[in-house]
Amino acid sequence: MDALGERSTQARGELFAEVEELLEEARRAVDALTLDPVAWRADAVFRPVHSLKGVAGTYGLDALGARAHALEEALDAVRRGALRVNDDALAELDAGVEALAADLAAARDGGEAVRAIERGLTAAQASRLRSNLNAGVALHRLRGLLSIEGADEAVATALAAVESVGEPIGWGSWDGPADGSLALELTFASRRGIDELRATLARDGWTVSTVATPSPVAQTTGDAPLTLRVDIARLDALLDATGDLGVLRVELQTATELARSGDALGAARELARIQRSLGRAVDRVQRGVIEARLVPLAELVARLAREVQRCARAEGRPLRFVAEGAETALDKRVVERLAAPLLHLVRNALSHGVESPEARVAAGKPREGTVSLRARQVGGHAVIEVADDGGGVDLARVRDAARAAGAPAPRDDAEAIALLFRAGISTRAEADAQSGRGVGLDVVRTELAALGGVVDIASEPGRGTRVTLTLPVAISLQGCLFVSCAGRRYGVATATVAETLRLSEGDHGASLDWRGRAVPLVDLARRLGHREGPGARYAVILAMAGRAVGVAVDEVSGQRDVVVKPLGPSLRGVRGFVGAAELGARRVALVLDAVELLQIGAP
Amino acid sequence: MSDPARRYLAMTLGARRVLIALDDVREVLRVPPITEVPRCPRGVRGVAMVHGAVVTVIDLALALEGRATEVDEASRLVMVPAEGGERVAVLASAVGRILALEPGRFAAPDASAGAWRAAVDGVASAGESAPDLRLDRARAIAVALR
Numbered sequence: 001m002d003a004l005g006e007r008s009t010q011a012r013g014e015l016f017a018e019v020e021e022l023l024e025e026a027r028r029a030v031d032a033l034t035l036d037p038v039a040w041r042a043d044a045v046f047r048p049v050h051s052l053k054g055v056a057g058t059y060g061l062d063a064l065g066a067r068a069h070a071l072e073e074a075l076d077a078v079r080r081g082a083l084r085v086n087d088d089a090l091a092e093l094d095a096g097v098e099a100l101a102a103d104l105a106a107a108r109d110g111g112e113a114v115r116a117i118e119r120g121l122t123a124a125q126a127s128r129l130r131s132n133l134n135a136g137v138a139l140h141r142l143r144g145l146l147s148i149e150g151a152d153e154a155v156a157t158a159l160a161a162v163e164s165v166g167e168p169i170g171w172g173s174w175d176g177p178a179d180g181s182l183a184l185e186l187t188f189a190s191r192r193g194i195d196e197l198r199a200t201l202a203r204d205g206w207t208v209s210t211v212a213t214p215s216p217v218a219q220t221t222g223d224a225p226l227t228l229r230v231d232i233a234r235l236d237a238l239l240d241a242t243g244d245l246g247v248l249r250v251e252l253q254t255a256t257e258l259a260r261s262g263d264a265l266g267a268a269r270e271l272a273r274i275q276r277s278l279g280r281a282v283d284r285v286q287r288g289v290i291e292a293r294l295v296p297l298a299e300l301v302a303r304l305a306r307e308v309q310r311c312a313r314a315e316g317r318p319l320r321f322v323a324e325g326a327e328t329a330l331d332k333r334v335v336e337r338l339a340a341p342l343l344h345l346v347r348n349a350l351s352h353g354v355e356s357p358e359a360r361v362a363a364g365k366p367r368e369g370t371v372s373l374r375a376r377q378v379g380g381h382a383v384i385e386v387a388d389d390g391g392g393v394d395l396a397r398v399r400d401a402a403r404a405a406g407a408p409a410p411r412d413d414a415e416a417i418a419l420l421f422r423a424g425i426s427t428r429a430e431a432d433a434q435s436g437r438g439v440g441l442d443v444v445r446t447e448l449a450a451l452g453g454v455v456d457i458a459s460e461p462g463r464g465t466r467v468t469l470t471l472p473v474a475i476s477l478q479g480c481l482f483v484s485c486a487g488r489r490y491g492v493a494t495a496t497v498a499e500t501l502r503l504s505e506g507d508h509g510a511s512l513d514w515r516g517r518a519v520p521l522v523d524l525a526r527r528l529g530h531r532e533g534p535g536a537r538y539a540v541i542l543a544m545a546g547r548a549v550g551v552a553v554d555e556v557s558g559q560r561d562v563v564v565k566p567l568g569p570s571l572r573g574v575r576g577f578v579g580a581a582e583l584g585a586r587r588v589a590l591v592l593d594a595v596e597l598l599q600i601g602a603p
Numbered sequence: 604m605s606d607p608a609r610r611y612l613a614m615t616l617g618a619r620r621v622l623i624a625l626d627d628v629r630e631v632l633r634v635p636p637i638t639e640v641p642r643c644p645r646g647v648r649g650v651a652m653v654h655g656a657v658v659t660v661i662d663l664a665l666a667l668e669g670r671a672t673e674v675d676e677a678s679r680l681v682m683v684p685a686e687g688g689e690r691v692a693v694l695a696s697a698v699g700r701i702l703a704l705e706p707g708r709f710a711a712p713d714a715s716a717g718a719w720r721a722a723v724d725g726v727a728s729a730g731e732s733a734p735d736l737r738l739d740r741a742r743a744i745a746v747a748l749r
Contacts, residue, residue: 028687488638488639528641528642529641529642530641565655565656565657566657567640567650567657567659568650568657568658568659568685568689568690568691569685569686569687569689570647570659570685570689570691570744570748571640571643571647571650571659573644573748574640574642574643574644575642576641576642577640579657580638580650580652580657582652585636586635586636586651586652587636587638587652588636588638588650588651588652588657589638590638590640590641590650
């Protein structure tokens with residue numbers, strides 16, 4: 001039995017969904033590389049393959065892991081510039097990724113039962129069997145003992161009966177009693193339930209049994225809809241709000257009649273009142289929908305706990321997982337996208353952070369290592385900390401690694417820690433099965449940036465490492481402050497806006513004084529490459545997680561809740577924007593990447 | 604027997620008549636407001652809202668002839684598939700007839716394709732005027748995004 005066999009269906013589902021996603025990402029990256037072979041896109045293939053190797057290692061999918069490791073080696077050579085990307089190399093990468101896909105398919109539906117059946121089938125039969133399984137159709141077996149006389153007729157009758165309920169795959173024999181009768185079995189695929197099949201087929205001595213049911217994953221990967229359970233009380237509140245909207249519609253009718261009857265003043269007064277009520281009702285609906293989309297982190301936290309337990313079992317290390325604030329709620333889609341980075345951080349803590357029990361005892365610490373997750377909500381943001389009580393980041397080794405990678409020498413510890421976020425810098429001498437090429441943290445940072453969040457690392461030698469993620473709770477409907485700059489309109493998420501200041505004559509330097517501290521001031525027109533506009537008159541102060549930056553703009557034109565949509569993949573090389581929002585009449589404004597701007601204001 | 608004819612949509616891009624395989628055309632739309640994107644590739648005119656999604660608008664005349672296409676009553680967006688399932692919009696000064704042409708009518712792009720050589724995979728002579736160009740969709744998009 002493979003290592004997966006004993007796992008729960010849910011864990012299998014999560015695993016395969018994760019691997020499929022990584023594989024898809026690798027495929028897309030190879031496609032991009034084929035079109036335009038530049039180094040940073042090689043990096044884009046490297047990352048998913050690396051993560052895939054980690055997952056395969058974790059779940060004991062050795063063949064998959066070995067393949068990913070080999071592919072990773074090749075990609076690393078491309079990334080370091082040791083191997084030039086030419087058509088041959090691309091064909092090899094492509095073949096490597098497809099081989100991974102084949103390994104994955106084998107790991108997913110390759111139960112021993114199915115493989116045993118396949119051995120007795122022709123290639124064409126085996127292929128039909130696979131395509132049925134992949135399509136989510138279960139496999140069954142019809143067995144019978146036939147006397148030699150009349151066997152032909154019995155076989156033909158059985159075949160016709162099977163064809164009426166499914167697709168026959170192939171005939172075989174089984175170990176029946178040695179009494180001179182023919183022990184025959186027919187493997188077939190059918191979507192009907194086993195009871196119905198028995199009712200139709202189990203007669204004249206034939207028996208029906210189920211051989212293989214496709215894993216639920218096979219049916220749910222791909223475009224599986226994301227579903228969400230909602231507290232009925234929240235829907236009740238929404239229903240109330242829509243009731244209010246209905247009342248307002250009736251009142252509008254009254255106002256219209258007033259206007260018709262010539263009472264313009266009365267109509268205007270009534271309309272003003274309705275407008276205020278309507279504003280409140282729409283706010284309630286919006287808030288209600290946003291709240292209904294919130295889910296607690298608990299499910300994801302349970303998955304992280306499993307990961308720690310698995311590691312403890314697999315490596316025989318005493319490990320403890322502590323979680324606080326699992327009830328912290330975030331938008332469903334944010335939680336979905338947080339899974340990969342959080343798993344990455346927990347795996348990092350286990351493989352790089354927590355020392356061996358012996359080393360811990362020698363250092364005067366408890367044998368048992370602890371990994372903890374603490375989540376809380378601060379205003380419109382969630383703050384999630386993943387910490388371990390391990391040895392902390394070995395800064396000397398980070399400096400060595402940076403030197404080896406040709407990066408400029410960090411001037412202080414903070415800069416050295418920042419180097420951990422750079423692709424290609426690792427403190428591990430050799431890559432191991434789980435992690436350790438220094439690709440982990442830059443992936444986490446990229447993912448968080450996509451969610452509008454930031455990552456911070458704090459480390460204390462001998463005491464442990466703490467990684468803090470700060471990100472907005474909701475992504476769907478965002479409050480945006482709109483500003484003008486050189487005649488164009490841009491939005492910026494209000495969640496990051498601390499204050500809007502009027503600039504005075506002396507405030508046009510590289511920084512300005514805000515709440516007693518010097519904050520860098522960015523001239524938006526210059527940064528975006530627009531010709532200088534009428535001159536910036538306002539500064540929008542963005543602040544998050546201890547960072548602050550002032551953005552100088554011409555005008556501030558007000559705040560609105562909008563749906564921010566991402567720019568197309570064709571513009572992925574364009575930095576500075578998280579997406580665009582429609583302002584009505586199909587006009588579109590770009591929404592600034594506040595996180596990128598805040599990097600300027602890092603403490 | 605000659606190869607069967609394929610159908611093409613004729614577009615005016617910059618100074619040329621450019622044919623795009625009808626199979627590559629998803630939709631032809633009036634031009635909605637286009638928002639410029641700072642620091643974007645030079646063949647990208649900006650982004651626009653199409654059916655609730657933000658699409659990239661590419662201007663091949665800008666990329667290849669260095670002159671931005673003027674948006675007026677006659678101009679159109681021709682929606683074409685790009686890699687990864689994305690749809691991008693090609694900004695055309697005008698969209699003309701649908702033509703059926705046999706593959707044999709096209710010759711390999713030569714000097715007559717001028718600046719467009721990097722984005723086309725065939726030229727078809729059209730009497731006295733400059734020859735029609737057959738767009739190589741993938742290369743044209745790549746050129747615009749360069």
